[in-house]
Amino acid sequence: MHLARHQVPALLLFSLLANVLLLASTVYMLQIYDRVLSSGSIDTLFWLTLAVIGAIVVYGMLEHARRMMLGHISQWLDDQLSVPVIERVMDARLAGSSLEAGLKDVGDLRAFIAGDGILTFLDAPWTPVFLAFMWFLHPALGMVGIAGAVLLFCAALANDFLTRRKGQDAAAALRRSQAAVGQFVDGAETLRSLGMTEPGLRRWEQTQQSLMDIQTRLLRRTTIIGSLSRSLRLALQVAVLGLGAYLVLRRELTPGSMIAASILLSRALAPIERSIGAWRSLVSARTARRNLMKLFADTRSIQPTGVTLPRPQGRLKLENLHYRAPGTSQALLNAIGFDVEPGQTCGVIGPSGSGKTTLCRLIVGVLQPSLGQVRLDGAEIWNWPSDELGQHVGYLPQQIELFPGTIAENIARLRDVDSDAVIAAAQLAGIHEMILRLPNGYRTEVGPHGARISRGQCQRIALARALFGDPPLIVLDEPNTGLDGEGEVALFNVLQQLKARGRTVVVISHQTNLLRTADHILFLREGSVSMFGTRDEVLGALAGQPKRIPVPAAMLDKIVANAPANLKAAE
Numbered sequence: 001m002h003l004a005r006h007q008v009p010a011l012l013l014f015s016l017l018a019n020v021l022l023l024a025s026t027v028y029m030l031q032i033y034d035r036v037l038s039s040g041s042i043d044t045l046f047w048l049t050l051a052v053i054g055a056i057v058v059y060g061m062l063e064h065a066r067r068m069m070l071g072h073i074s075q076w077l078d079d080q081l082s083v084p085v086i087e088r089v090m091d092a093r094l095a096g097s098s099l100e101a102g103l104k105d106v107g108d109l110r111a112f113i114a115g116d117g118i119l120t121f122l123d124a125p126w127t128p129v130f131l132a133f134m135w136f137l138h139p140a141l142g143m144v145g146i147a148g149a150v151l152l153f154c155a156a157l158a159n160d161f162l163t164r165r166k167g168q169d170a171a172a173a174l175r176r177s178q179a180a181v182g183q184f185v186d187g188a189e190t191l192r193s194l195g196m197t198e199p200g201l202r203r204w205e206q207t208q209q210s211l212m213d214i215q216t217r218l219l220r221r222t223t224i225i226g227s228l229s230r231s232l233r234l235a236l237q238v239a240v241l242g243l244g245a246y247l248v249l250r251r252e253l254t255p256g257s258m259i260a261a262s263i264l265l266s267r268a269l270a271p272i273e274r275s276i277g278a279w280r281s282l283v284s285a286r287t288a289r290r291n292l293m294k295l296f297a298d299t300r301s302i303q304p305t306g307v308t309l310p311r312p313q314g315r316l317k318l319e320n321l322h323y324r325a326p327g328t329s330q331a332l333l334n335a336i337g338f339d340v341e342p343g344q345t346c347g348v349i350g351p352s353g354s355g356k357t358t359l360c361r362l363i364v365g366v367l368q369p370s371l372g373q374v375r376l377d378g379a380e381i382w383n384w385p386s387d388e389l390g391q392h393v394g395y396l397p398q399q400i401e402l403f404p405g406t407i408a409e410n411i412a413r414l415r416d417v418d419s420d421a422v423i424a425a426a427q428l429a430g431i432h433e434m435i436l437r438l439p440n441g442y443r444t445e446v447g448p449h450g451a452r453i454s455r456g457q458c459q460r461i462a463l464a465r466a467l468f469g470d471p472p473l474i475v476l477d478e479p480n481t482g483l484d485g486e487g488e489v490a491l492f493n494v495l496q497q498l499k500a501r502g503r504t505v506v507v508i509s510h511q512t513n514l515l516r517t518a519d520h521i522l523f524l525r526e527g528s529v530s531m532f533g534t535r536d537e538v539l540g541a542l543a544g545q546p547k548r549i550p551v552p553a554a555m556l557d558k559i560v561a562n563a564p565a566n567l568k569a570a571e
Helices: 002-021 023-039 042-094 103-114 116-137 139-186 188-193 197-249 255-277 279-298 356-363 386-390 407-411 419-429 432-436 455-467 485-500 512-517 535-544 553-562
Strands: 316-324 331-340 345-349 371-376 393-396 473-477 504-508 520-525 528-534
Touching: 002 023, 002 042, 002 116, 023 042, 023 255, 042 103, 042 116, 042 279, 103 116, 103 279, 116 139, 116 255, 116 279, 139 188, 139 197, 139 255, 139 279, 188 197, 197 255, 255 279, 316 356, 331 345, 331 356, 331 371, 331 504, 331 520, 331 528, 345 356, 345 485, 345 512, 356 473, 356 504, 393 455, 407 419, 407 455, 419 432, 419 455, 419 485, 432 455, 455 473, 455 485, 485 504, 485 512, 504 512, 512 535, 520 535, 528 535
Parallel strands: 345 504, 345 520, 393 473, 473 504
Antiparallel strands: 316 331, 316 371, 520 528
16 A cells, blocks of 8 residues: 555556557548548558557556556555544544544545546546647647537536535535434434434434435536536537538548547547536545545644653642633633542542533543643653553543443453453453353443343443553542442442552542542532542531532642632632
8 A cells, every 4th residue: 555655657657648549549540531441451451450459458458557556546545544534533522523524535535536537537638639639630620629628618617616515515414414313223212212203203304305405406407517518519529520521522631530530529528528427526525625634634643652651550640620611711620639649549529510520531631631730650641642541541431332342352442352351350340240141251242233231231341341451540430320239339349449459549429328438539519629638528528518618728729829810719
């Protein structure tokens, strides 16, 4: 694929040779009418025919080579863009942005390059060459050819003007329709149970009808212009033959030149006419290119490079942490700061919408702070490459996703399965026996098209995934969601074992009984620290006096001194 970039000059050279060989049929007809028929030479006819057949064979080989080169270039383009595009889309999604670019845009570019459309535009520069040959045969024929080319070019411009906006609208509507279908399929259980199937499909039909209306109008305009262009080309063929016959009668042109001019006109106008038919693929490719350029302009590579840092011990430190919602001035977190040492557990509590999940995402490096730092063993989280940091962090998000693959592959974080490490993580999470009871054990397929397992089982498998590799820092966001009594007991045992192993744990929970292993508790309210202290202090304060108690003076003085004026925490 590295050589694909160097095939462009060869592609241009082969296009030159292929279009030159297209003149073989023109020369053949010219010689047949002007030399062979007048001389009656069988030998001349034989060698002339043999030469033209050879030229046609070479042309076929060049055409095959051109298509193979375009296939290689399109494959190289796919290899170069697919992974970076997925990474940029994922980064944009994590940052809360909504971008339309994706693998479909890469596919549109690949289809345009590998298809007939790009060949049309590679052949288009040879139109003036064929018109020049027509002029050489007779200036009047050249003028007809030039006039026809101008008219067809105007038709192509009109096609672009009339279909560009509709093509963009159709592409956007198609994306929305496909996204809606995907959501309906994923939410089939909710739709069926709540009787939402009929209204949901009715709404999708309305969206689909709008899409069909746009596509119908687009097809109508393209068809009208395409029909006019084909009729115009046929009329031009008749005009050239009629003018050629007139010039033959006036002894200004030979019969062979008349036939040759007709063939040259066909060669000259073919790329322009084909471009009208290929315009939709060009518009799609142009839209895809614009979307991808916007994607790469709006997102940036955030993977740091440099020295590989040693495995951390798990000292977590948050310094004056602020976070704003993307594209707004709304602060989701204000001046958050606390330390957690190895072997300690910090519980995070607070009402819904107080910023607990956002805090988790900042700690594990999914989100980048607007201000302040998250440090792990003194190194800022964002100085770690994500793949490297992921080996030292265990994260159980609030929304659980199991990816296509086996249970073992999911626990191993989609890496090569280390059976001992996978079983160790499953045993620590207390699900080893549960997995063995499944029909295929650790080889059970899960994910969207895998075995149907309960939400609690998914939660516990995800917990084992978070514990895989014995990471020094573990962040658990509502880890008891969907668990039954047995699962909650197993979870509490996990927290105890992590503390005994000297691991740093941050756990979010609405249930205070899960915080019995916590050394400190952080109480968030509206994105700010409302309380921070030992477990007994905070829980005692919440039980005895529901009003807000002050943060420890040393912490408050520090975060207020470091906070910007527009984001200072309320004392």
